[in-house]
Amino acid sequence: MSEQNMLNDDELLRYSRQILLPQIDVDGQLRLKHSRALIIGLGGLGSPVALYLAAAGVGELHLADFDSVDLTNLQRQIVHDTGSIGRSKVDSAMARLAAINPQVRLQAHRRALDADSLAAAVAAVDLVLDCSDNFSTREAVNAACVAAQKPLVSGAAIRLEGQLSVFDPRRADSPCYHCLYGHGSEAELTCSEAGVVGPLVGLVGSLQALEALKLLAGFGESLVGRLLLIDALGSRFRELRVKRDPACSVCGAGSGE
Numbered sequence: 052m053s054e055q056n057m058l059n060d061d062e063l064l065r066y067s068r069q070i071l072l073p074q075i076d077v078d079g080q081l082r083l084k085h086s087r088a089l090i091i092g093l094g095g096l097g098s099p100v101a102l103y104l105a106a107a108g109v110g111e112l113h114l115a116d117f118d119s120v121d122l123t124n125l126q127r128q129i130v131h132d133t134g135s136i137g138r139s140k141v142d143s144a145m146a147r148l149a150a151i152n153p154q155v156r157l158q159a160h161r162r163a164l165d166a167d168s169l170a171a172a173v174a175a176v177d178l179v180l181d182c183s184d185n186f187s188t189r190e191a192v193n194a195a196c197v198a199a200q201k202p203l204v205s206g207a208a209i210r211l212e213g214q215l216s217v218f219d220p221r222r223a224d225s226p227c228y229h230c231l232y233g234h235g236s237e238a239e240l241t242c243s244e245a246g247v248v249g250p251l252v253g254l255v256g257s258l259q260a261l262e263a264l265k266l267l268a269g270f271g272e273s274l275v276g277r278l279l280l281i282d283a284l285g286s287r288f289r290e291l292r293v294k295r296d297p298a299c300s301v302c303g304a305g306s307g308e
Contacts, residue, residue, distance in 0.1 A: 091116075095182075
């Protein structure tokens with residue numbers, strides 16, 4: 052058996068606690084080792100996503116963010132630190148992830164992704180995690196995932212409210228992001244305008260990482276067709292069923308998919 056198809060002693064020890072889970076075992080850990088994930092946005096959501104996927108042994112992480120670290124980020128963007136202020140978020144995150152797990156391969160996207168570069172970035176991985184903070188990016192990422200038939204783990208958080216879902220165009224019953232949100236709202240707010248509490252983005256990002264691990268390693272039930280709503284103020288979780296829209300302009304019958 053080649054080295055690529057087995058775990059070495061260091062890997063067996065490093066990942067031993069999750070290998071102990073029968074739902075993962077050595078086979079699931081090998082699937083993670085051979086997986087590639089694209090994280091779009093290395094802020095409040097992308098920070099825990101990147102940290103947990105690197106720690107869990109996802110073989111290759113592609114990191115996309117064109118911004119630099121600002122003092123106001125540090126209240127919630129835990130992959131960065133005070134010494135990283137002014138530094139590219141991608142470079143800051145890469146240094147932290149390499150320190151946590153040097154076995155994970157890291158690919159950098161330091162510039163804003165246009166239609167062509169986004170399509171190429173999505174095509175190069177097995178799964179995409181949307182950790183961005185604006186609707187136009189989410190729409191573009193969703194369209195690229197539908198076109199490339201790649202699963203998308205989408206999270207959002209603002210003020211004291213969070214949302215999470217999974218869209219998997221490989222499944223005939225899966226809606227896409229556009230099925231759920233349509234054309235969005237022109238009055239959409241950002242965290243810099245409305246505020247957000249740090250542990251909430253940590254919670255949503257951690258759940259995104261968990262959904263990604265389930266899809267990549269092949270265990271559990273994903274959030275496809277379900278929208279998880281988090282009320283941090285009341286410590287309540289709600290779940291809504293989401294159906295695919297046959298007339299969706301992105302994934303529907305008339306979309307040309």
